[in-house]
Amino acid sequence: MAKAKRTGVEPHEDYGFFGPGSVVWKVWGYPTSLTVGFQRAVVVEELDPPLVAAVHGTQGIYQRPRTRYDRTLRYFAMVAFAGSREVCRAADVLVKVHAKAIGQLPYSDGTYDANDPASQLWIQLTGWHSILYAYEKYGPGKLTAEEESEYWSACAVAAELQTCSPDDVPRTREGVRAYFDRMRPRLSASPIARQAMHHLLRTELVLPPTPRWAKPAGLVVAAAQRTATIATMPRWMRELAGIRQPRLLDVLIVPVMKASFALVHRHPKLELRLLGRLSPSTVSAIAPISLGIPPRNEEVLTPAEARARYGYPKPAEAHVDLRARQAARILNDGKAPSEQGLIESQEILGPLS
Template structure:
C-alpha cells in the first residue's frame, strides 16, 4: 500500500512499466552503488575532471550534485515524456557554462561535447547494470541485455551524443571502455576527487537521525563495494588499494542487505528521501503500480513533435556560442544562465 496519494505521471515516458530499464534502474543498488560508481569512473576523463574541478561544487555541495544526478537519471527512466524533454533542454543550458581549458592536455573542454556526453551516458548505464548484477539479482539474459542497451540508445536522445554510437551488447561495451583506456588519466585533481566521491555517504547523509548513526559503517561498506566493482587498471589510476578478500566479503555482505531492501518499499523510500528527496515522486508511481493518466510509451521523435523541443545537439546554439566567446574570446567566466533556471526543474542549488 502506498504511504500517501501518489500523483500519476501524464504518460509512461519512453520506457514501459515492464521494461528491463525500469527493472534495473528501480532496484535499490542504483542510488547506493551504481550512481556512485559512475561518478567515480567519470573523473578519469581529463575533460570531465577539468570541468568538475573548476567549479569545486563536488566539494562544497556534493549532496546537491548527487541528488540532482539521481533525479535526472531516474526521470529519464520513470518520468513522463514532457518532464524528460524539459530536463534535457535545461541540461544543455547548464552544460553551456561548463567550458574552459583542460590543464593536462592543454586543450579545451566542453560538457556538451558529444564524446563527453557519450562517456557519461555509457558509464552511468554500465555502472547501474554492474551494481545490479554484482549486488542484486544477478546477470540479465542475453536478450534482456540487448534490450537494456537498445533502451540506453533511447536515453542517448536526451543528451548531445549520437544514439548510433551507443554500444548494443556486452562485447561492444567492453570494446568501448577498452578504446577509452589510452585516453584515461588520473591527475592529482582526479585522484583527490575520486577519493572524495568514494566517501560520498559522509557528504550526502546527514549526521542526525538513524542513518546518521550508521553513516560510518554505510560509508565504509559502499566505498569498498564500489571499489570491488572497478577493474584493476582503474584502481591503479585512482591510487586505491583493496584486497580480493575484501572484494568478496563486501560483495556478500552488501548483496544480502540489498535483498532485504528490495523486499521493503518503506526502506527504499526512506533511503531515497535522504539521498534525493525530489526523486521520490518520479519513481513512486512505478514502485506502487500507479498507471499513467495516458498509459502510452512515446518515442523521442513523437514527444519532441508534440511539445516542440529540438534534439539536445541542436539546442541553444546561440547561448553556447555566447558562452564560448565569453570564456575563450573575452577571457571572462561563463554566465550562470541555465544554472539558475534549473532550480525550478531540479531544485535549489544549495
C-alpha cells in the same frame, strides 16, 4: 488515481520512454542502481580528461556535494522513470547547465566542453554500464541474452536525450567492452582526477545531517557503500587512481550488500524512505513506479515523438546561441560564465542549496 490520492504521490503524465515490463525498469528499479551503480558511474567518469576538467572547473562536487549528488541522481532517475514531457524539459535545461562548463584543458592543449558529444557518450556508457554491473554483482544477477540486448538498445534511446548520437551507442556487451578498450589509452588519473575520485567515494558527504546518536550507523552505511563501489572497479583502474582496498573486502562485501539490497527491495515504502534520505529530489521520479501508481496516460513515447509533441529541439541543436555566448565569455573574454542554466534548472532538477 485512488491509490495516488491515498499515498499523496503525484502520478507521472505517461510512462516516459520505457514503461512497465521493460528491462530498464527492472534494472534501474532495483536499489543497487541509485546507490552503488550511480556512485561507480560518477567515480569512473573522472578518468576522462575533458570531463574531469569540466567537473573541476565548476567545483560543484566540492562546494555543494549533497545537492550536486541529489540533482544528478534525480536526472538519472527521471530518464528511466519520469513522464516524457518532464524528461524532455530536464534534458533541454541540462544543455544550458552544461553550457557554462567550458574552458582550457589543464594538462594539455585544447579545450573542454561538457556538451561535447564525446564527453556525453562517455557519461552515457559509464552510467548505464555501471548501473548494470552493480545489478549483476549485488542484485539478482545477470540478465538473459534477450534482456541484455533490450538494455543496450534502451541505452541508445536514452542517448537521444544527450548531445551524443544514439548511433554511437554499442548494442551489445562486446561492443561496450570494445568502446572501453578504445577509451582506456585516453584515460588519465591526473591530480584533479584523483582528487575527484577520492572525493566522490566519500559517501558520507552526500548523506543528510543526522543526530549524534545516529552518526555511527550512517558512517557504517557510507563505508559499506564505498567498499562495494570500489569492489566493482577493475584493479588497473584502482592502481591508476591510487585507490586501495584489500581483496578480502572485495569478497566479503558481496553477500552483505546482496542481502541488504534484497531486504530493502521487498519493502517499497522503506526503499523510498531510504532514498529520501539519500536524494530527496529523486523520490518523486521513482515513487509512482515503486508504489504501482499508473500515469495519467498509459503510453510510451520515443524521444523523437516527445520532442515533436512538446516542441523541444534535439539536445545537440539546442541553445546554440547561449552556448556560443558562454564560450565567448570564458575563452575569449576571460570572464566567469553566466549562471542562467543553473538558475533555471532548480525548478526541474532541484535546488542548488
